[in-house]
Amino acid sequence: MTQYRSCYMLRKTKLIVVYFRLCVSVLESLLAQEGICIAAKEKLTKDSGQGNAAAYDQIVERLRAKSRARGVIVFGSDQEVAHLMDAIARGNATGMFSWIGSDGWSARSLVSDGHEAQVEGTISVQPMAHPIPDFESYFLNLTAQGNKRNPWFIEYWEATFRCRWPNGTVTPYNQGYSQTCTGREKLADTATSGGFELERQLQFVSDAVLAFAYAVRDMHQELCQGNPGLCRKMKPIEGSQLLSYLKRVRFNGLTKDEFRFTENTLDGPSRYNILHFKQTKPGVFDWLKVGEYRDGRLKLNRSELQFRLEFSGDINNKNNSTNSMPMSSSTLYSSSAEENWTNNGGFNPPVSVCSLECERGSAKKFLEGEKCCWQCMPCQKYEVLRSETECVECVEGTLPDLDHQVCLEIPAQHVNPTSSWATGAMAFASAGVVLTLCVIYVFIRYRDTPVVRASGRELSAVLLTGILLCYGVTFILVQKPTNLLCGLQRVGVGLSFTIVYAAILTKSNRIARIFRAGKRTSRRPSFISPKSQLIICAILVSIQVVITAVWLLFSPPKAVKHYPTREQSQLLCQSTLG
Template sequence: MPQSGSFEVIFGNLTTLGELCGLISYGSRDPVFNDRVQFPSFYRTVPDELSEIDGIVELIKHFGWKWVGLIVSDDEIGLRAGKHFEREMKKDGICLAFNIRIELGSIASTDPMKTREILNRSTANVVVLLVSLRFVGYILFFFAMFDMPEKIWIVSSTFLRVLDTAYPQNRIIFNGILALSIQQGEIPGFREFLHGLNLSECPDGILFPDVSERLSDCKLPNAIKTTPSGTNISLPQCTESEFFQEYDLPINETLNFRISYGVYTAVYTMALALHKLNMKQTRASHPDRRERQHINFKQWQLNALIQSKDFEMTSGYKIHLNVKKDPSKYYEIVKCFFSEEGGVQTVKVGSFDISRPDGNQLSVNSSADLWGPYFTKCPPSRCNEPCTPGHRKSKNERKPPCCYNCVPCAEGEISNTTDTQSCIKCSENEKSNKEQNGCIPKNINFLSYEDTLGATLSFISFLCTVTCTVILGIFIKYRETPIVRANNRYLSCLLLISLMLCFLCTLLFIGRPTQICCLLRQVTFGIVFTISVSSVLAKTLTVIIAFNATKPGSKLKKYVGTQLAIILVIVCSLVEIVISAVWLASNPPFPEADTLSDPDYIILLCNEGSGFFFFCIIGYIGTLALLSFIAAFLAKDFPDRFNEAKNITFSMLGFCSVWGAFVPAYLSSKGSRMVAVEIFAILSSSAGLLGCIFVPKCYIIFLRPELNIRDTIVRKQ
């Protein structure tokens, strides 16, 4: 192929050498020759150039680089390699930081200052250089013009000519490059041949002057050079002992060749194929004779033999020319160092073999010096700083996918790795910590006796219970006095006992919710409050009946007494008991852990089971309280010194106000505050009844005993 500069091994018909039967190339790497329809007889001993790009992409993936620069030559080979490289990178989420095309021989079209500015400004620490062979010399000159920033350079095999560069600046810029190189191998017997050459026997050989300079750092006496020296340094004369004996060429490697080994492989492959074909036809046509004058080969015979046989070279290396694939897609990854003295060292640091299964194609020696001389460890190559744990990546619409913003995780979500795409939601029983990089158990929330609020409410409940007990004891002791006997002393004692139970039932709301507490607390509260409010209603109706019964001809005289009041209390309480029984039978309350209402707490509460029945109880108690308020309001002006109607009016007014405000406050609260609202409503409404109805009586008993006599019960008109 003209552009590759390769030597093609071509064998035709052995009789005429006119018909093209097979072609094996050691240097043509154009992927167009992979088309077996157009090129059925084309083979090569080196892989195509696109497989080399795949190796570079795998190397970039291996080190986790996401932001990579690209420089290509502005010709068919460079542009094709650049497009394939960009396409393969996109599959793995790798982005191009920049894409520079360098044109041959036109400094103006590709401004070196602009290129230097791009390299300096870019945050990409890795630059891939893909150029064709004819561009290498120009690009070396191009980069030798200015100082360039320190980068990790990854180059294709064609750019290994940098090892022989004459520009000192190149030896600084490209010091430590990583390069993919085609497979090398030892040519059997070449060492002995090279060291056995005798200069005296080949005095006029045109090859020796150039080779001697490279191998021995000396020149032959009286030799005519065909190639000008790369330097102007005058070399000493060689002696026979110096020539090819003590020196090796470090760049081209006299024992392990790359391009030359490809030529050797191509020649021997075709030679062995022809030899086998010759032997086969000889045995088939003339089994008794070993000689023939004319041997004719057909193209298909040679193709079939090459494609189906393993040719083992004298070195033990097997090469297989497949109809669909190249014989080898193996690359060595080498690291190249330039010493200050001008020497060059190449170190194999890995390999890339496409014939292996996916995931095992790339092998990198991690113990080798991969990052010297300018880096001590693997340098990052990113568009921006990585997102730390506790943050996630957010797409930036104006930039490539590798450029992104970092936003904190939402409440209740975490990220414990860098550059995470999305945050992880904590479980229902966990919350995110302050840094949002880990989940921690949520705090358990319920109204506890250890809490200040719980302890305060329980103390108030206990104090009100003691107060209620003391007042009950006072009423029992002074049960025969007019102030106690008025308005039915039995209802007063029943009301005091029910209020005492109202204060005590609040203790069921405090503490860790259990199944028993959840079943009992709302039902107990509903029943005892119904008894209390129905007792107040009965006391009010007793006052109304008593005063109306004194009118002449009144039919209410037969209802005067305690029997009606007790029946009223029992009937009202039975209605409440029936509602509670239906509630418990159909949809009873149960303990529940609420993990959704508050992101920081697990709220332990009692699920009421049915909100309908709960508000039925509240509504029923409120209805009784409203009836008591209306009745007491109508009887507040009756002419009796010990008339309780005014006190009951104020108590029911306070009662209705408390429970009217309870509903919106309860619905807008959550957690322990919801329970505290209900406890406060129970305590305040019960304390209102106790204070408005019984405190005035105790005042008369102890501080105004002169009023607690029968003569003062009825006012004088």
């Protein structure tokens, strides 16, 4: 679970898993839920000596074949991972991979010592444990003669002091020792010389023993009701019955940490330190704590992550590495601190993806059978990205934005009163209006003169009104179309010209009939009076009015958008489109 959370936090999307245990199937399921794929799974050989250098070299070659997968999760023991790092060095693959390690090899000197360049940047997990008070002092005061209850202590004594116990059994482990153990050797001397280091996870041994002790105690109290010794109900102890008591134990161990089994998995407390192997200063490597996983929550100090720190000179890795594990407080070195150093680290882990994210405006076309590999297909000119895998065409009247994310409405073009041609038309119409008003003024002032009376004052007035309307319609035609203005245009254009033509037609008809009648008789023809002429003109105009009214009724005026091309939008009156 902790490795899965680390992958998710580091945003790796394609990984390689090197393992020898069945837990990889659980990890694979969890990674799939977050869209993280496993490019390859390589099984490590057991640490029983069956694996040879050639086998590890083949694993490295197969890892390198996955050119884009650079994140590698390794489940294994320190012996196996040490062999793997040897193969990485032999295969010139140093720096190609970003390692995520299990607790089986986390912070183990067998892995990191001598492989600093290969292991650098590793993030691993280690069960969170604390030293058991007074245990180190107790252990260092043990002697071979006083600890005969432990059948393996003599073997440990021989390995520690590189001597052979008198009259002891010759084994493959002590046959190379020529010196005889005296029994007066002191373990405390190995601590002062730096050759002694306690296992960091002794807490779990004591917790395991105490868990059984508390379970047996609770079982005894319930079944034997506090009577000393084993009662009949506990002879023999049933394993399944003892398990039920184990599930319920809850206590504070020797380190004062609370212990209890989880309800679902029956595991111990989920508490892990997140460790990171990096250079704390030029040439000095260390395992540092950069976070923790406790009770289902991961805390990671991303600012302390440093995946690679390159140095132009030689690094004596082995002599400069340390084995301490304090909480990290070091800073990253850069050229400002030392001229030969460049920091390529920080929170920028190596890219481990099958396919890079598509640019904006491109859809993913997944390769068959792959969830993390795709090709990027740019959306076409008039398409936008509807989902990460699909482009759709914008509807008419809209165009994609620059990133092909949304369809934007095309700004509609329309007649602009401030344009040069509209200004010219309105200027010409204004001059016409002024001249027409001047003529009307003259007609009104000299309305009783013979010239004006002979021209037909009434029809002339109608004619001048029609001309004035013709000029006035110009100002409506150059405005931005609306439903109201479209209606006024439809009425005004037809009505103004109808009035003009009706007046001219009536006047021409009157004159023609008068001259025709004069050739035959001296009697005046009918319907030539001013009133009759106005009625005839009104009848002609009314025909236009009726036609326009019916048109407006069945086809109401509308300002609509017209798209002459895919990239143009015009705001027009519907009547102009036919």
